[in-house]
Amino acid sequence: MKNYLLYFFAIVFCATALPLAPTVFPLPAEESTALIHVLSSQTGSVDVMPTEDYVLGVMQNAAYPYSGETLKAIAVAVRSRALYCEQNRPVHAEAAVCDNPACCVAFSCTAVDEEIIRAVSDTASLAVLYRGKPAAAMMHQSSGAYTASSRSVYGVSLPYLVEVKNVTEDVFAEKTWDKPTFLALLGLSEQTDLSTLLLGYDKSHRIHTAELGGLTLDGGRFAALLSLPSTCIDLTVTGDEVRAVCYGEGDGVGMSLHGASMLEKTGSDFLEILAFYYPETQVGKAFT
Numbered sequence: 237m238k239n240y241l242l243y244f245f246a247i248v249f250c251a252t253a254l255p256l257a258p259t260v261f262p263l264p265a266e267e268s269t270a271l272i273h274v275l276s277s278q279t280g281s282v283d284v285m286p287t288e289d290y291v292l293g294v295m296q297n298a299a300y301p302y303s304g305e306t307l308k309a310i311a312v313a314v315r316s317r318a319l320y321c322e323q324n325r326p327v328h329a330e331a332a333v334c335d336n337p338a339c340c341v342a343f344s345c346t347a348v349d350e351e352i353i354r355a356v357s358d359t360a361s362l363a364v365l366y367r368g369k370p371a372a373a374m375m376h377q378s379s380g381a382y383t384a385s386s387r388s389v390y391g392v393s394l395p396y397l398v399e400v401k402n403v404t405e406d407v408f409a410e411k412t413w414d415k416p417t418f419l420a421l422l423g424l425s426e427q428t429d430l431s432t433l434l435l436g437y438d439k440s441h442r443i444h445t446a447e448l449g450g451l452t453l454d455g456g457r458f459a460a461l462l463s464l465p466s467t468c469i470d471l472t473v474t475g476d477e478v479r480a481v482c483y484g485e486g487d488g489v490g491m492s493l494h495g496a497s498m499l500e501k502t503g504s505d506f507l508e509i510l511a512f513y514y515p516e517t518q519v520g521k522a523f524t
């Protein structure tokens with residue numbers, strides 16, 4: 237996943253800020269294509285399909301447990317990312333994406349849910365645009381107090397994937413281990429001195445690096461070894477016990493889906509939700 241995203245963000249953007257405004261803007265001067273090239277991971281062939289069909293297929297396969305404005309915001313984000321990949325080809329030279337979820341995004345061509353059809357058709361051709369071009373609109377399940385920046389997580393700066401002060405989601409997981417179990421999970425010996433544990437945090441309070449007993453791990457690896465759902469972790473050591481409280485789920489980059497649904501509950505529409513999570517962008521028609 238991480239390798240894929242490193243490729244995904246391989247293009248460096250240097251740009252000035254655009255005003256944040258939750259309104260729909262007209263078609264940009266440079267029209268983007270309405271077709272998406274999809275590589276079959278089974279046959280190696282490339283299918284060319286209308287963007288809207290691709291968005292429907294991705295959303296059907298993902299079966300997001302959301303509705304209304306949140307589902308519309310997701311549809312726009314999925315479309316934006318597909319168009320971004322079509323225009324920039326960050327992963328595959330011959331196609332925007334493939335159908336392997338371990339590499340790109342899976343999609344399904346089976347019957348589509350009515351609510352998904354409505355979310356896609358209500359937002360037809362709309363994308364998150366940065367300087368008039370589709371943005372790499374990343375999403376994750378839920379977040380702590382701040383979303384994460386693409387720079388902190390993947391080492392690539394994008395002006396619209398930055399730390400955003402989040403709504404209160406209160407999604408967290410708690411785990412407690414005895415000292416030997418905690419050390420064993422990290423692959424360290426029982427004799428390792430836990431008092432030397434050094435956790436480096438980024439601006440969004442996610443662990444960037446963890447150092448202990450001569451071992452240095454990036455935050456993602458540290459969370460994975462402890463089977464925690466994100467790197468937004470408070471860790472306390474008391475006597476022989478290690479306790480973790482972990483906030484949110486996923487890499488924290490871009491739109492938090494759970495946060496989006498909470499914004500909807502307080503009256504935000506999909507344009508306001510997208511403007512909240514993707515600063516310096518506008519939502520507009522990406523094609524006719």
Ligand SMILES: [Zn+2]
Nearest residue numbers: 333334339340
């Ligand atoms: Zn792929």
